[in-house]
Amino acid sequence: MTTNQGIIYVVATCIGNLEDITFRAVKVLKSVDLILCEDTRNSLKLLNHYNIDHKKLLSYHKFNEKSRLEYIKNLLLNENKNIALISDAGTPCIQDPGRVLINELTLNTNIKIVPIPGACAFITLLCATFKIGEDFIFLGFPPKTFEQQKKLFLKNNLADIIFYESNSRILKTLENILNIFGPNILISVGRELTKIYEEIKFDKVINIIDFYKTNTPKGEFVVVIHKENKQNIPFDEDILIKIQNLKDKGFSKKDIINILVALYGFNKNDIYNKI
Numbered sequence: 001m002t003t004n005q006g007i008i009y010v011v012a013t014c015i016g017n018l019e020d021i022t023f024r025a026v027k028v029l030k031s032v033d034l035i036l037c038e039d040t041r042n043s044l045k046l047l048n049h050y051n052i053d054h055k056k057l058l059s060y061h062k063f064n065e066k067s068r069l070e071y072i073k074n075l076l077l078n079e080n081k082n083i084a085l086i087s088d089a090g091t092p093c094i095q096d097p098g099r100v101l102i103n104e105l106t107l108n109t110n111i112k113i114v115p116i117p118g119a120c121a122f123i124t125l126l127c128a129t130f131k132i133g134e135d136f137i138f139l140g141f142p143p144k145t146f147e148q149q150k151k152l153f154l155k156n157n158l159a160d161i162i163f164y165e166s167n168s169r170i171l172k173t174l175e176n177i178l179n180i181f182g183p184n185i186l187i188s189v190g191r192e193l194t195k196i197y198e199e200i201k202f203d204k205v206i207n208i209i210d211f212y213k214t215n216t217p218k219g220e221f222v223v224v225i226h227k228e229n230k231q232n233i234p235f236d237e238d239i240l241i242k243i244q245n246l247k248d249k250g251f252s253k254k255d256i257i258n259i260l261v262a263l264y265g266f267n268k269n270d271i272y273n274k275i
């Protein structure tokens, strides 16, 4: 790296509670020449809280992240500017803008990229609810239709599945989970994490649906589908076709069961009579 290049800091900020930001993050935000943020009005609250100069803010969101790319690269490469990237909540690039810039800097420049770690909504829920084992898969925001969700959730069935959902879609998505995995599947729901009305629930999906039918879902949500009791998963069309193909190729019942267990995480005893 030559000395006339700036540094980009990828700075995690809070997911609701303004105090969930590190000392290092505040120090970096005070020191940089420019702060790229999603929504200047939103980031002003944070900057005012920590007495950080708001004149350094420049909006950088999903609608201008490509058009601003050359300008930002030039500031870093030729004008020796140090820049911080933040988003409206939590960690930039995690379901938030920044990926286009960080990919470009990684692939095509030798600009130094410095992560300043901090809050992230799905990690916040994962550390405060039921969990067996270490594996999980994070899916961001899931697709909207039942068929798309079913395909995605069954494909990722070997680990706990964690995703973000909006308050307007949460009930529909929970009903889809019930229809895919049955009423007894265990899930966790984190609502308004770190905020005044923070709520963390761990229960069968059917009970959580009942709860949100009588308590209108408000605020922001993270959901975990726990892998531990997915025994009652119905075989869908794709799986039935795969079973028939394996039978046609002469695989034994035992082999087919082992393949399905490895691929989908089924419990052996639960699928024995279905093949």
Ligand code: SAM
Binding pocket: 015, 016, 087, 089, 090, 091, 092, 093, 094, 095, 096, 119, 120, 121, 122, 163, 164, 165, 166, 190, 191, 192, 193, 194, 195, 220, 221, 222
């Ligand atoms: N970059 C963020 C992160 O690090 O988690 C995520 C940004 S994404 C656009 C926003 C989504 O994250 C929300 O719709 C919600 O699903 C989830 N989320 C963010 N803050 C949350 C909170 N305090 N409680 C629950 N979910 C939250």
